[in-house]
Amino acid sequence: MSFSFTIPIEEPTGTLQLTVNTGQMLFILGANGTGKSSLMQLFTSAGSEKTRRITAHRQTWFRSGSPEFTGTQRAEYGQNMFHHDQQVNSRWKDDYSGQRAQVAIYDLINSENMRAREITRAVDAKKIGEVDRLSTKEGAFLILNRLLRLANLDIIVSVEANDEIMASRSGSKRYSIARLSDGERNAILIAANVLTVPAKTLLLIDEPERHLHRSIVSPLLSLLLKERPDCAFNRIHA
Template identity: 45%
Template sequence: MQHLYTNNRNNSKRILAHRKTWFRSNAMEMTAASKKQIEVSIMSSDANIQSRWMDDYYEQRSSLSIFDLIDSENIRARSIATAVDNKDIDTAKALSCNEAPINTINELLATANITVKINLGQDAQLFATKNGNDYYSVAELSDGERNALLIAADVLTAKSGSLIIIDEPERHLHRSIVSPLLSSLFQKRADCTFIISTHYVFLPLDNPSSSVLMVRGCTWSGNTITGWDADLITASENISQDLKKDILGAKRNILFIEGEYESLDRQIYQLIYPDVSVIPQGNCVNVERAVEGIKRTEELHWINAFGLIDVDDRTQEQIHKLIEKGIFALSCYSVESLYYHVEIINKIANRVANTTGEDPVALKDKALSSIIPNICKHKDRLSSRLSEKRVRSKIMGVLPKHKDILNQDIFSIEIDLKSELIKERKSYFR
């Protein structure tokens, strides 16, 4: 962000990530002459590489924002007053159609669900009111409210055609506020170009016409950055919103799994594959769609997408077809089965033994002797769940097609559920 500003500083406005969001006063604290001098000093300071983490003018920046906001309000009022004094009512009416900056800010705050209204009072002081209560100084706003006010003031008072660089707008702002506020500012200042650095993935999703540069790292030579590792998703690429949501913030290697974000599946897989982004998709159908969606999108050639699903009593033919698509079925019934795998039990026994000094073999034998009787108590329920998938698969495999219906054939199917249950019980509980 600092590099982008340095190369365009004569036509840029930069809002720092490490910005100060509080200010001492709700009025202009500087003269017009001192303001110009400070702006020149800030422009020079921001071109320095140290401005990435330091701010020599943190005291003055917020005061500049307040000055510009009040000044823009006064300039508008003077322009209208001058036209009226000259009896040029048509010009006065035309100038009044340009919305006052503070009115625009109040509109933006309301859009962002911030129930605060700003007002310019006597002696050119800014006041705030909430829910129609008494006015108070804008310096007394909350951190988030002040941050929203300062960002809006900086953007609305920028010169036409400016490059506006905003680093981490989400600071002190709730997620439900960031996107509505920024999206509204983009619309209000369509005459400017924006570059936003953010960790909030929903901001580009809420602005589908934007291009997204996913910065993954950089290369250093001493204290100088010589290169960047990044991937670009342009606005012209035909990528669905759901797919883009999965990709943004993810690593280049993505594993789509069943279950939800809070589910056991995701937690286990994240431990097993620490260098991969594990993204839950709910069910196996959604996993297939996500993997296929990425693989058939040429613009996403830099993503390695795979799927991992429960075997769910699939046939070998079905499993091989899934592998061809980059989707793999577990060798066990479901990922939770890992807890009962002998190898896992053995590793846990060794870990406990290292801590307690007990015999690992005895610990393993004790665990196995407890697991089997406990599982046997639930053999009918477990067998019925296994049978359910097999029975449903059988039914789906013989359902009549449209040709059968056209031929007006007689369709019937009969399944002995008792024998299916017994078959599963014998397979797993001998």
């Protein structure tokens, strides 16, 4: 699957055609004030619901490490954020910053729960072959922890009682991810968005280095791309 965009320019043809295929990453580089975020907003407004935007000015803190809304509310927020991101003022303003952070938590936990339910149904039906097949697929938290470790972040996260995501470092006592550093929370937010989007999604990632050191963001995004060859990526850098 591919995503194509027509971008207006002055010369020589008046338009520029850009295409990003699944499994491909497109980089957009430029100094401050050259219109990178405006271009990202154009991509978003021209995209379909198969587009997920991760903005540079996103909120990186959590009120708690647990989801704060139901599945129905999650669906409503998804629609609201999609329509908001298509508006011109979304380039500099985000009316759903808090909800985006909570959506990432919800989707991460929901992905893990869906896998557990599939395995449980196969066990109840005594479909041993299906159990073996499902168990070979890594769960969201196992993948996330592996990527965090390879991206030079020495933390392990897990979902505990009351669907709260907890973290630990070097075998320490577990604590809420709300207490992680800005960079650690940001890495989890980016990874949760990428790991849980549907297949054939175009991910628009605006200046991921704003909250992460290059020694972390570079391997993290490279690993996420390898993890999701069924998606396309568009990254903007200052």
